[in-house]
Amino acid sequence: MADDDRNPEEEFQELMRRLLSGDVSGIDPEQLSRLSGMQIDPAMLQAVMAQLQGAFNGTSDGIDWSVTERQALHIANQDGLGVTSGQRTDLDQAFTLAGLWLGEATTISDLPRPARAVTRGAWVSATLPVWQELAEPVATSIADALTAALGQQAPDDMQEMIAGAGRLMRTVGGSLFATQLGQVVGRLSTEVVGGGDVGIPLMPDGDAAILPQNFADFGRDLEIPDDQLALYLATRELAHARLFRHARWLRLHVISQVRDFAHGIRVDTDALEELATRFDPSQPDELRRALESGALLPERSEEQTAALTRLENLLATIEGWVDVVTEDATSRLPAAARIAEAVRRRRAVGGPAEQALGSLVGLELRPRRMREASAMWRAVTDAVGASGRDALWDYPDLMPTSEDIDDPAALIARLTAESRGEAAPSDAMDDALAQLLAEEAAASEPSAGSGSADETPDAADGAGSPAQGDGSIDPDASRDRQGSGGDDDQGAPGDQRPV
Structure with a gap:
């Protein structure tokens, strides 16, 4: 049978046999593109093939997060728009005035670097290390589950090949998740207005930024002057960045809370196996939808629910402080109350990309x-x-x-x-x-008293007691006499010795 006469399922089976046998050198990326139907550019597929080749040759270990960056930047830079000089000037002026107003509303000091206007792509590059750190536990769990599911679902005559393909499947599973994370982060870059929008410290320490493209979208339907909107959002962004700069421990505290939640995530193997039984290689969108919808993540455990509650309280505490400081700093703005309410509603509801992130990693970052x-x-x-x-x-x-x-x-x-x-x-x-x-203390007093009487029998008899008039000083009696002004009973100096 000629290659052109084979149906997609037979072609996919042949491709899997070659992959599992380690023969990836002759696989054409265009063949993968035709099979996947995901409309991924050949350059990205070539990079995936290089990763697979590295997995077989022992040069690839762990998840290649560069796939996430490429996918996110591909989405973020689709419009090709940069920051105009007018936008940069307007936001620079807003940040300058916002910094002065914050100096009156909080004692937390200013940032070491000026805040700036950034493109969507720049936001992706700046925040990607944190996304990688947060998502790595989930990606590892999914990769392990895919490896286990492959061994359970494969026919007996392929078990030998699969036994040596565990590393490959971890690479494939991790790359699949990394690609989906890149799509979510890329879409998120089209929604966020500032570096602190999501609530967690995504930007590098001491950095504050606003995305002019998304700023214009945010204020389009509010009917609020752009200068007031820019001043309010600049103040809020600076307050968020100042707080994390001041409390150096807070960044690690938030990241640790998120990772505590993520480490508890396990893949629903039953759902994964059920998906594998009906998986159609010519329709890979089903697997993508399963990942994005969270269908492969089971219900939260009690430990995860407790970790999520702690995280929500922590994020609410941070956001509440930012709200109050921003309110005090922007009290001169006539539209401050309207902008604040719009920001609260936006944070409470979240955008489509933030909801997709919650489905992908099982984590909602909206403080309740x-x-x-x-x-x-x-x-x-x-x-x-x-x-x-x-x-x-x-x-x-x-x-x-x-x-x-x-x-x-x-x-x-x-x-x-x-x-x-x-x-x-x-x-x-x-x-x-x-x-x-x-x-x-009360229980120890009797034993202490009896020991004193045994050691000083004369005192117990009153022979050396200050009350007997031998001239020794009783501190209480002395204070009583000093209080009354009398000093005639102090006795001779030579007699003022303790017994």
Whole structure:
């Protein structure tokens, strides 16, 4: 049978046999493009083939994240638009004024580098290392599941070939996930307005940026002057970047919380096996849709739910502080309240790309308690001022907890007491600890008293007691006499010796 007469399924089977046998040198990328139907450019397919060749030759290890970058940049740079000189000037002026206003609203210092206007592609390149770090646990889990599913689904006569192809399947599975992540990040670059839009610290430390293309899309239907909108968003972006620059531990804290959640993700092997039984090589979109929809990720475990709750509280605490500081700094803007509400709604709903990210890695980055956290920070600011509020970011153990978001009264009582130099009000744990210490002290007093009597029998008889008038000083009696002004009973100097 000639090659042209073979149907797509037979051609795919032949391709898999050649891949699993290690013979990838003669595979034509155009053949893969015809089979996949994904409309991927030949250059990218050539890179995938080079990765497969490296997997067989032992030169490839782990996931090639360059696939993610190429796919994301391909989407981000599709329109080919850059930042015009007018856009750069307008945003530079907005950032300058926003920095002055923030200096009045917070004690957290300015950034070491000026904020800037960036293209979508520049945002992708700057944030990709963080995306890679967050997605790596999920990509590894999917790659391992694909390897296991292949061994279970393959016929007996192919088991020998599959036994030595585990590394290949990890590479293929990881590359598949990396490609999907690149598509999500690329689409996300068309939605975000600033570096802090997603809530997590994506930009490098000390960097703040606004994407002019997306800024224009965001303000199109708000009927708000562009200069006011730019000032508000610049202030918010600077506040977010300043906070993570000031609290150096906060970046690692957020990333660790996300990774704690991601490490618990497992692939639904039943769903993967069911997909494999009906997979049509001529219709690969089904696998892509399964990845994007989250169909391969099972329901969250209790540990994952707890980790997600902790992350949501942390992100809400950060966003709430940014909200309050931005509100105070932009109080001069007539449209500040309308812009703030638009930003809150946008963060609560999220865009299509952010929803796709949640399906791909099972993680939603939208804080559900942002309004409650903002109310807490407003109450703290009114009680102790900006300096007392911002000092809570100096150390991790000072940061407000989820209980403080629920009821900030105890936090405010402690902060106001500390500002007056008083002891902080005790809570139930402090009271229980104090009672326990008091009981232990009371239990030890009798034994201490009996030991003293045995060691000084004369004192027990009163022979050397200050009350017997031998001239030795009783501190209590001396204080009583000094308080009354009398000193006639102090005795001779030579007699003022302890017994």
